[in-house]
Amino acid sequence: MRLLGVHVRNFKLLRDVKIEFSVDRNRPLTVVRAENGSGKTSFHYALLWGLYGAERLKVISGVDRLRLTSTALEPGTSVDVDVEITFEVTDQNNDTATYTLRRSVRETPGHGEVSRGRETLTLWRHESAGDKQVASPEAWVERLLPNRLADVFFTNGDDVQKFITGKVDTHERQEKVHRAIKNLLGISMLADAVSDIKAVQQQFERKVARLAGSKVENLISQRDDLQLAVGRLSADLEKTVARRRVMEHDKETKQRELNAIRGIGDLDSINMEIGNLERDIEGLRTRKDKCLRKMRELYAGEPLSWALGADLLSRGMARLEGLAEKNIIPSTAVQVLADRLEMGVCICGQSLEEGSDLRSHVAELLSRQREQSEIIDHLSQLRYQSKALRDLTPDGEAYRAARLELLEEYSAITADHRTKAVSLNLALDRRKLIDHERVRLLAEDLADLEKKLNEALAHKIHLENQITNEKRALDDKQQQVDKAQREADVGRDQVLKKSVSEDLLTLATAVQDRLQTDYVQRVSDQLGGMFMGIVGTDSDPSKSVFTDVSITSNFDITISSQHGTSLDPDFEVNGASQRALTLSFVWSLMEVAGVEAPRFIDTPLGMVSGETKRRMVEAITRPPGATGTGFQVVLLLTRSEMAGVEDLITARAGAYSTLSCSHHYPTEIVNPWPVEGPVSVVCDCSHLQQCRVCARKQDNELGLSYVERQ
Structure with a gap:
């Protein structure tokens, strides 16, 4: 189509x-x-x-x-x-x-x-x-x-990721891949045909058995019972294997969650770390307070004055010393004059009797000296105190050195305190993330899953042994049936019909098996080659994240990495690679199936950039060649998605259209439209053009050519 x-x-x-x-x-x-x-x-x-x-x-x-x-x-x-x-x-x-x-x-x-x-x-x-x-x-x-394959033929960018990943259960993911394979390769129709042929073959066989007599009928009945037993055991085995896969996926998910919690750290170790950090921070607070106290002492009183005004204070002290040298300070005249007035004799020997002019003169001198003595006393006291402080106070250089040392110590303490506080907060946050109850539940679930997995494995081995024994018994019984039928007197026509139906059943079953093995393997091989080509793996396998992609016998897509490990497409594969994986699967499946149908994708390159985008566009638009299956690919793209791959689009595109909406005017669209x-x-x-209808404000910057249209 x-x-x-x-x-x-x-x-x-x-x-x-x-x-x-x-x-x-x-x-x-x-x-x-x-x-x-x-x-x-x-x-x-x-x-x-x-x-x-x-x-x-x-x-x-x-x-x-x-x-x-x-x-x-x-x-x-x-x-x-x-x-x-x-x-x-x-x-x-x-x-x-x-x-x-x-x-x-x-x-x-x-x-x-x-x-x-x-x-x-x-x-x-x-x-x-x-x-x-x-x-x-x-x-x-x-x-x-088929509408059940609508998500294969028509999809959008987000659904491209969900097709194979999408955080779905492993069984559901397998079913989507299995359904696509069965329908596109015709396995479903062939399975119906096998079922119909088998029903016809059984009718002919029962008719021949009736004609051959009770012995053959009994043998066929016994053979049918064995076939039913093998079928029941095989169905049980398939369910057991499927249940084990689900449990293994559940175990991987829970183990990943538990490892993530354990990756945060051991609770006892974190508590010890928190205690040490809290003690360190308390010690830093004490050191910080002590340092601040020293700084306050350094900045208080005369030491600060001497450090800041040493020159001016030195000049003042020199003047005080000058006054002392002139005997102006300290002053003793007041006491001498008072003593002489009390004695009544001047230091020169003359009498200072009451009422004499000389006594009046000395009394006047005493009065003037008393007026000046308060200032002189202050100057004298200042001289004594400043001299004592000068002897006790360090010089300016020593003060500045002490000040710088305290500042450096304070800065170091503050930085260390800040670092310890950040570490403490991180440790507290880590401790909050550790959910002991969740760890306990996960550990219990994992232990229970391990037990159930072992039980399922033992049951699987038991079923396989039973199936082997039942199939051996079935083969023996079939040989008895064949021998009894040969010995019985049955019409040639009925035997021929039975034989033809058996041959048809064998042929149809063989074709079905081939589709489910050889053809699926072809899809797997092509898928791996296309995906590895898109993601751009290193030529040296030891340097590549992805080493192989394949489809298992259970129809699950596995992504292999180094050392034989497999990657979870939900959690360990980026968005661009998820898209590449789905597109590679769809392209490979449709090519192997020989189905010519449209491949329609809305916004396929939203999470893809650089060389990966180029390789993806190259892969999904590459012409099929002379012998390949023809196809159409319809891509709904934004201008940003096409950036960097314009030349590929020009080479591969045979039709172009541009959709625009009137409500983008005037914010994005340049011209108004005459619409209501x-x-x-x-x-x-095309991707390289603009016109009156679609022109947007950035189109000129993108270098798009303007086209006049009717």
């Missing part, structure tokens, strides 16, 4: 959008350029709705209350929604026919709810004599693009 074109009317903001697809074998890529909010997802969902209808779209989109029309419509406005998909199909005779599938419905939005009429689906085959309606269009679509309400429209611009 090859898509030719899609015409969407009134689906979300896609009022009237036509997009054509490339059918050029050498240019298999179709590019639909659209920025976020321009209608990529709406176009994706419109195509899915056109193929599968609303109920399937609900499942794919994960939306319970599905609305097809624009939310900008006024409540009560009825709108006809329809999608036309034109495609061509080449049959086994290499004849190609063109078809148009149309799905339509009338939807009326209300206040919070929408009412929708019954969907109509029609399929027309275009012939030279005129269009011919095809009956049962749903069956046609289901045969060409928000609407998404399409133009023919």
Whole structure:
């Protein structure tokens, strides 16, 4: 099946959008350029709705209350929604026919709810004599693009990661891969055929047994019982193996969680670390307080004055010494004059009797000396004290050295305190992360799982031994049946029919086994080569994170790393590699299956950059070659996704379209549109072009050429 074109009317903001697809074998890529909010997802969902209808779209989109029309419509406005998909199909005779599938419905939005009429689906085959309606269009679509494989043919960037990873259970992940393999390789249809042939073969065998007599019937009954026993044991074995895989995955998950908790550290060690840090911090606080006390003492009183004003104070002391040398200080005149007045005799020997002029003169001198003695006493006291302080106070250099030493000590203590505080907070945070109850539960769960795994292993070995014994008994019984049938008198015609049915069953079973082994191995080999090519592994295997990718007999995809270890795709593979893994699987499976069908991806390169992006685009758009299976790849890309791979797109793309939305004007779109309400429209611009409709503000900076369009 090859898509030719899609015409969407009134689906979300896609009022009237036509997009054509490339059918050029050498240019298999179709590019639909659209920025976020321009209608990529709406176009994706419109195509899915056109193929599968609303109920399937609900499942794919994960939306319970599905609305097809624009939310900008006024409540009560009825709108006809329809999608036309034109495609061509080449049959086994290499004849190609063109078809148009149309799905339509009338939807009326209300206040919070929408009412929708019954969907109509029609399929027309275009012939030279005129269009011919095809009956049962749903069956046609289901045969060409089975809805259970919709996530293989049509997906978005996030779902590309979820297909193989997506944090799902191992069994669920295997089922998705298994389902895709069975359906695309035709294993499911062949399994049904094997079942039908086996039923016919058993009918012929029972008829021959009745004709051969009770002995043969009894032998066949015994043989059938053995077959049923082998079947029951095999089913039990399969369940046991599946249960072991689930338990192993559960064990790995719990062990990873426990290791993560243990990686935080031992609780006793952390508590010891916290205690040591708290003691260190307390000691640093004590040292800090002591240092501050010394600094306060250093900055208080005369020492600070001498350090800051030594020159000025020295000059003052020199003047005091000068006064002392002149005997101005300390002063003794007051006491001498008082003593002489009391004695009545002057130091010169003359009388200082009462009433004499000389006594009056000395008394006047005493009065003047007493007025000056307070100042002289202060100067004398200052001289004595300053001299004593000068003898006790260190010089300026020593003071500055002491001050610098204290500052350095304080800075070192502060820095050490800050470091210890950070370490303490980290240790406290680590201690909070250790959930003792969770550790206990995990340890108990792991012990229980280990016990159950051992029990399951023992049961598996027991079942395998039982199956071996039952199969040996079955082979013996089959030989008895064959011998009894040969000896019985049964019509040649019935024996021939039985023999033919057995041969057909053997052939169909062999083909089924080959599909499930050889063909799956081919898918596995191609998957590994394509994935390793995209992620760009080192030529030296010892330097590569990924060493191999393969599909196991249980249909699980395993990613191998160094030393034989395997990586968990959920936790140990980055987003770009997850996308590469899924795309490699889908591409490899469809090529081995020889299925020509569209591969439609919305925003495939959102988490991919650099050389990985280039290798991915190169791999998924590479033409199939002369003998390869043809394909279409439709990529819905933003401008940023295409950055750096423009040349590859130019070489591989055979069709281009650009979706734009009116509500981006004027913030992003340059020109206004003559439209009412928000609407998404399409133009023919390629990844290197812009026009009046799609031109955005950064397009000139991107070097896009301007194209005039009608």
